[in-house]
Amino acid sequence: MNNKPASAARVGIGGPVGSGKTALVEQVIPRFARRGTRLAVITNDLVTKEDAERLKRSGLIDPERVVAVEAGACPHTVIREDPTLNLDAAELLELKFAPLDLVLLESGGDNLASTFSLELVDYWMFVIDVAGGGDIPRKRGPGVLQSDLLIINKSDLAPHVGVDLDLMIAEAEAVRGGKPVIVTNCHTGEGVDAIIDHVARDVLFDS
Amino acid sequence: MxxxxxxxxxxxxxxxxxxxxxxxxxxxxxxxxxxxxxxxxxxxxxxxxxxxxxxxxxxxxxxxxxxxxxxxxxxxxxxxxxIEERWLELVPRDAEAALELGYHAGNLHWRVQFRDGRLAVALEGPEQAYLDRLTMFFDDGRAQRADG
Known part of the structure; x- marks a missing residue:
């Protein structure tokens, strides 16, 4: 390649409460670090900084590189309708820690209708989990349909909650019209490398 | 690349x-x-x-x-x-149906235009995914496709 991007890539991570978004961030941080990707993280919560504090305490990343945005309302308002707070946070991080390669924006817990503005992020993934119900893909929420990458997390729980994981994957692939689906267990890290590969290929452009 | x-x-x-x-x-x-x-x-x-x-x-x-x-x-x-944008044009039966259809579209975060009494929905995915969400309007006649 003959020149470099002027700014860091911005990747959104959305999905319902408890699906494993912060656990996913904890899994991807060391993987990006190992491949030399310079990273910062923005978390969005309703009225707390809970997810940001968890990441700062994790020891995985310089706490200064983690910024919390408090939505004060349904989190989708600040990632879709008016993403100004997140745009400002991303610009500040890019200035403070230049040069950055990647800013991850984790949305607060939201419902299946949550989507990211493409003026805010270059690429976004939607995290659902097996324990949330095997029928989630069939419900065809905007997050499931429109995300660049759909992640089905907590694969290990399928036999314990009576979910046919193969059927859930097949239905997810069917409703997404060819867009990728990845199955993970963010507790152990299983499947996470494939997420890194997608981000590296599609927005970091280095694989 | x-x-x-x-x-x-x-x-x-x-x-x-x-x-x-x-x-x-x-x-x-x-x-x-x-x-x-x-x-x-x-x-x-x-x-x-x-x-x-x-x-x-x-x-x-x-x-x-x-x-x-x-x-x-x-x-x-x-x-x-x-690429030229695709639209699904819907014709509500009456004012009451139009209100319900508008509410439904907003609730699903669809992007719409108002065109001479019709509601035009921007198709940002497979058309069938939108039609499936409108079944109850089609079934009882509260709305129909403009080209149907």
């Missing part, structure tokens, strides 16, 4: 139009076709109609638009063209 980080101008710009015309005689103009929603992105991996893999990475204050020229030199030009 070809990294594209600048918009050199538009196809309609006088100076560039001449150069494009010259390159087109040598079959040296490549086209990237994008859906409307992808035109909002600042960074994406795409393939031209001639198979060149491109990494578009624009500054945050620059936006893609139809006819944007991302590469132009003596050997080649690369141009972005927006």
């Amino acid at each position: 070809l990294m594209l980080t600048t918009i050199h101008g538009l196809m309609t710009d006088d100076a560039l139009h001449e150069r494009l015309h010259g390159l087109s005689h040598n079959d040296a103009v490549e086209t990237i076709r994008l859906e409307r929603q992808d035109m909002q992105r600042h960074r994406l991996r795409v393939e031209t109609d001639k198979g060149t893999i491109c990494a578009i990475a624009l500054p945050r204050d620059v936006s893609l638009e139809d006819g944007a020229i991302l590469e132009i030199d003596e050997n080649r030009a690369i141009v972005v063209r927006a």
